[in-house]
Amino acid sequence: MGKWTIPSALILLCLLSLLSDQGRKLQANAKEGAVDPPKVEDNIGAVPHGLQTDSDVVKRESDSISSRSLRNNAEKFEFQAEVSRLMDIIINSLYSNKDIFLRELISNASDALDKIRFLSLTDKEVLGEGDTSKLEIQIKLDKEKKMLSLRDRGIGMTKEDLIKNLGTIAKSGTSAFVEKMQSTGDLNLIGQFGVGFYSVYLVADYVEVISKHNDDKQYVWESKADGAFAISEDTWNEPLGRGTEIRLHLRDEAQEYLEESKLKELVKKYSEFINFPIYIWASKEVDVEVPADEDESSDEESSDRTSSEEGEDEADKSEDEDTEKKKTVKETTYEWERLNDVKAIWLRSPKDVTNEEYVKFYHSLTKDFSDEKPMAWSHFTAEGDVEFKAVLFVPPKAPHNLYQSYYNSNKSNLKLYVRRVFISDEFDELLPKFLSFLMGLVDSDTLPLNVSREMLQAHSSLKTIKKKLVRKALDMIRRIADEDPDEFSGKDEKDVEKSGDEDEKKGQYTKFWNEYGKSIKLGIIEDATNRNRLAKLLRFESTKSDGKLTSLDQYISRMKSGQKDIFYITGISKEQLEKSPFLERLKKKNYEVIFFTDPVDEYLMQYLMDYEGKQFQNVSKDGLKIGKDSKSRELKDSFKELTKWWKGTLKTEDVDEVKISNRLDNTPCVVVTSKFGWSANMERLMQAQTLTDASKQAYMRGKRILEINPRHPIIKELRERVVKDPEDEGVKQTAQLIYQTALMESGFILSDPKDFASRIYSSVKSSLNISPDATIEEEDDVEETETEPETKAGKDGADAESSGLKDEL
Numbered sequence: 001m002g003k004w005t006i007p008s009a010l011i012l013l014c015l016l017s018l019l020s021d022q023g024r025k026l027q028a029n030a031k032e033g034a035v036d037p038p039k040v041e042d043n044i045g046a047v048p049h050g051l052q053t054d055s056d057v058v059k060r061e062s063d064s065i066s067s068r069s070l071r072n073n074a075e076k077f078e079f080q081a082e083v084s085r086l087m088d089i090i091i092n093s094l095y096s097n098k099d100i101f102l103r104e105l106i107s108n109a110s111d112a113l114d115k116i117r118f119l120s121l122t123d124k125e126v127l128g129e130g131d132t133s134k135l136e137i138q139i140k141l142d143k144e145k146k147m148l149s150l151r152d153r154g155i156g157m158t159k160e161d162l163i164k165n166l167g168t169i170a171k172s173g174t175s176a177f178v179e180k181m182q183s184t185g186d187l188n189l190i191g192q193f194g195v196g197f198y199s200v201y202l203v204a205d206y207v208e209v210i211s212k213h214n215d216d217k218q219y220v221w222e223s224k225a226d227g228a229f230a231i232s233e234d235t236w237n238e239p240l241g242r243g244t245e246i247r248l249h250l251r252d253e254a255q256e257y258l259e260e261s262k263l264k265e266l267v268k269k270y271s272e273f274i275n276f277p278i279y280i281w282a283s284k285e286v287d288v289e290v291p292a293d294e295d296e297s298s299d300e301e302s303s304d305r306t307s308s309e310e311g312e313d314e315a316d317k318s319e320d321e322d323t324e325k326k327k328t329v330k331e332t333t334y335e336w337e338r339l340n341d342v343k344a345i346w347l348r349s350p351k352d353v354t355n356e357e358y359v360k361f362y363h364s365l366t367k368d369f370s371d372e373k374p375m376a377w378s379h380f381t382a383e384g385d386v387e388f389k390a391v392l393f394v395p396p397k398a399p400h401n402l403y404q405s406y407y408n409s410n411k412s413n414l415k416l417y418v419r420r421v422f423i424s425d426e427f428d429e430l431l432p433k434f435l436s437f438l439m440g441l442v443d444s445d446t447l448p449l450n451v452s453r454e455m456l457q458a459h460s461s462l463k464t465i466k467k468k469l470v471r472k473a474l475d476m477i478r479r480i481a482d483e484d485p486d487e488f489s490g491k492d493e494k495d496v497e498k499s500g501d502e503d504e505k506k507g508q509y510t511k512f513w514n515e516y517g518k519s520i521k522l523g524i525i526e527d528a529t530n531r532n533r534l535a536k537l538l539r540f541e542s543t544k545s546d547g548k549l550t551s552l553d554q555y556i557s558r559m560k561s562g563q564k565d566i567f568y569i570t571g572i573s574k575e576q577l578e579k580s581p582f583l584e585r586l587k588k589k590n591y592e593v594i595f596f597t598d599p600v601d602e603y604l605m606q607y608l609m610d611y612e613g614k615q616f617q618n619v620s621k622d623g624l625k626i627g628k629d630s631k632s633r634e635l636k637d638s639f640k641e642l643t644k645w646w647k648g649t650l651k652t653e654d655v656d657e658v659k660i661s662n663r664l665d666n667t668p669c670v671v672v673t674s675k676f677g678w679s680a681n682m683e684r685l686m687q688a689q690t691l692t693d694a695s696k697q698a699y700m701r702g703k704r705i706l707e708i709n710p711r712h713p714i715i716k717e718l719r720e721r722v723v724k725d726p727e728d729e730g731v732k733q734t735a736q737l738i739y740q741t742a743l744m745e746s747g748f749i750l751s752d753p754k755d756f757a758s759r760i761y762s763s764v765k766s767s768l769n770i771s772p773d774a775t776i777e778e779e780d781d782v783e784e785t786e787t788e789p790e791t792k793a794g795k796d797g798a799d800a801e802s803s804g805l806k807d808e809l
Contacts, residue, residue: 074232080168103270104196112154114422132241153243156213203254208247212240267339273364282337292325372396378476392440398515417443434523484509565617568594584665642719661707671746677702680747
C-alpha cells in the first residue's frame with residue numbers, strides 16, 4: 001500500500017495546480033470585463049450571461065452526453081418516398097438563391113402563430129402566461145457551433161404531427177412541385193406547394209426541430225437528410241412552454257447565414273409584411289465607464305507640469321483623493337432587435353402605399369417570389385352596414401391546376417381576418433369560383449371573432465361582402481382592359497394616341513385573357529347577375545381582327561348598316577375555321593364573324609343569347625339571314641324537284657330538309673343543324689365524353705339540313721340528271737357521296753367511314769375507266785418451310801448491313 005502513496009500524492013498535487021490555474025484565468029477574465037457571446041441553447045429572451053463557471057461547463061457537457069445517449073435510443077422512421085425524392089432534388093440542386101429557406105421558416109412560424117391565435121379566440125387559456133403568451137418569432141445565431149435557430153410560440157406539434165408534417169407530404173403537392181422544377185428549374189416557388197420546410201437542406205446538413213404542443217410532451221425531430229429521421233422525447237433542452245424551435249447546423253459553404261447583417265437583409269426583403277413581430281438576438285457596441293488604470297493616469301498627468309502647478313495639486317489633493325478616476329471603453333452587448341415594424345398594409349390609406357410596397361406585400365402574401373409583378377391590384381375600404389378592408393391581386397400567371405379540379409376544389413386564395421385577427425385561408429364563400437384565381441385578404445369589422453365555417457355561411461354580412469368584392473374585382477379587371485393599348489380597335493396604328501407608360505401596359509389584357517379568359521367565360525355561365533358586365537370583358541379573334549383580340553363593343557362598332565345579329569362560328573382552331581364553307585358568302589359581303597375555338601365556348605353561347613340588344617347567330621346553324629336575294633323565289637321553284645328527290649334519297653341519313661342555301665359561294669353544299677340543337681362542333685365534344693349517355697346525345701343532336709348552292713355547276717348538273725332519270729342508280733350514288741363529303745366538310749364525324757371510302761374508290765374507278773366488275777388479283781400461296789439456324793457469320797453480316805442502313809438514315 002505504501003508503494004502507491006507517493007505517486008497518488010503527486011497526481012493530487014497536479015490536479016490542484018490545474019484547478020488553481022483555471023481559477024486564476026477566470027478571475028483575470030472577470031477583471032477585464034470580458035463577456036462570452038450568448039449560446040443558442042440559453043433561454044431565448046434571457047439576458048446574456050457574463051462569466052461561465054466550471055459548473056456551467058460541466059452541465060453543458062453533461063447535457064450533450066445525455067443528448068447523444070437519448071438520440072441513439074430515439075425512435076427511427078424512414079421518409080415517405082415522395083419526401084426522399086423531394087429532398088434529393090433540393091440537396092443536389094445547383095439553385096443559387098438559397099436565401100429562400102429563411103423565408104419559408106418564417107412563413108411556417110407565422111402560420112403556427114395564426115393557428116394558436118385563432119384557438120385563443122374561444123379559449124384564452126391555450127396561450128398560457130408570461131413569455132409563452134407572446135406571439136412572436138425569434139432568430140438566434142451561434143457562430144461557434146455554426147448554428148442558426150428560429151423560434152416561434154405558435155401552436156407547436158405533437159409527436160404525431162412531427163411524423164405527419166415532416167415525414168410525409170401529399171403526393172399531389174410533390175408531383176406538382178417536381179413538375180414545376182423540371183419545367184422552370186426554379187425552387188423559388190417551393191412554398192406554394194406546401195413543401196417549404198425542406199428548403200432548409202439547401203443550407204444545412206443536419207436539422208433539429210424541437211416542438212411542444214399543449215396536448216403533448218416536448219419532442220425533438222432530427223434528420224441528416226439521409227432517408228431517415230428520428231424522434232425522441234426532449235429531456236435535455238430548456239422547456240419551450242409551447243411552440244417550435246428549428247436549429248439548422250449550417251454547411252461550410254453556407255456560413256454567410258451566421259452574419260446578422262445577412263439575416264436582417266433577408267427578413268427585410270421577404271418577410272417585412274409578416275403579421276407577427278420578428279426579432280433577432282443582435283449584438284451592439286455601447287460605451288461603458290470603467291476605472292482608469294493608475295499607470296495610464298500618472299503618465300498623462302506628468303507631461304509639461306511646473307512646480308507651481310504641482311503645489312496647487314498638492315493643496316487640492318485632500319479634496320480629490322476620494323474621487324475615483326474612470327475611462328470609457330467599448331463593450332459588446334446583446335438584445336432583441338425587431339426587424340419588421342411595418343403597419344399592416346391594408347390598414348393604411350391607399351395613397352400612402354407605394355407600388356413597390358404592394359408588390360412586396362403580394363410576394364409575402366402569396367409566397368410567389370418570382371420576379372414577375374401582379375397584373376393589377378385593388379385596395380379599398382367598404383363602409384356602411386358592413387365594414388371591411390380588402391386588398392385583391394391578379395397574379396401574373398394562372399395556377400397550374402386552376403381548371404383541373406374547378407368544381408371539386410374548395411380552395412380559396414383569400415385570407416379572412418376579423419379585426420386584424422387571422423381566421424382562415426380555407427374559406428371559399430367570399431368569392432365565386434370563377435374568380436378563385438384572385439389573391440388577397442379581407443379584414444372585416446362586422447363578422448364575429450368566435451367564428452366557425454357554419455356560422456360564417458349563415459351570417460347576414462357575408463352576402464354583402466361577397467357582392468362588393470365581386471364588383472371591385474370586375475372593376476379591377478375592366479381597368480386592365482381599358483388601359484391596354486394593344487387590343488384591336490379597327491383604327492389605323494398611326495391614328496392611335498400613345499401614352500408614356502404604353503410599354504408597361506401593352507398587351508396586359510391579352511396576357512390576362514390567355515391566363516384567365518376561361519374564368520370570365522365560366523362567370524358568364526354561372527353568374528346571371530353580372531353576365532352583361534362579364535360579357536364586356538370577353539375577347540376573341542374574328543375575320544377582321546388581324547390576329548389580335550377584339551371585344552363585343554368593338555365588333556358592334558364595326559357592324560354593317562342594317563345588320564341585326566352578331567355572327568360567330570365554333571370549331572377546333574382559327575386556321576380551320578377560316579377555310580370553312582359557312583363563311584364564304586359572309587366574307588364576300590364583308591360581314592365580320594367571331595371565331596370561338598375554346599371547348600367551353602359551346603356552353604358559353606347557350607347562356608349568352610344577346611348583348612346590347614343584338615342577338616347571337618351561329619353561322620353553321622339554320623336561320624342565317626344576310627340580306628335578300630332577288631332570285632331566291634325563282635331558284636327555290638326551279639330546284640324544287642331536286643330538293644324533294646334528294647331528301648327521299650337520303651331518308652336513311654336522318655336529314656330533316658334539303659333546301660337552297662344563302663351562305664355558299666364556291667362550295668356545292670353544306671350540312672347545317674337546327675337552331676336550338678347541337679352544332680357539329682358540340683356533337684364532336686359530346687362524343688368525346690367518356691361517360692355521356694348515348695340516348696341523351698341522340699335527343700340533343702340537332703336535325704341536319706342539307707343546303708345546296710344553286711349556282712354551283714355540280715348541283716346544276718345533278719338537277720339535270722334527276723330530271724332526266726330520277727331512278728338512275730349512278731346519280732343516287734353520286735348524290736349520297738356529295739352529301740357525305742359535305743357532312744365531313746361541315747365538321748361532322750361520319751357514322752360509317754367505310755361506306756364513304758367505298759363510294760370514293762368507286763368514283764375513282766369510274767374516272768379511270770376501270771370496270772366496276774374488275775376483281776382483285778389473287779395472291780399465290782407459298783408453303784412455309786423450316787429454315788436452318790443462322791450462322792454467326794451470316795448474323796454478323798446482317799448486323800453490319802443493318803448498321804450501314806442506320807448510318808445512311
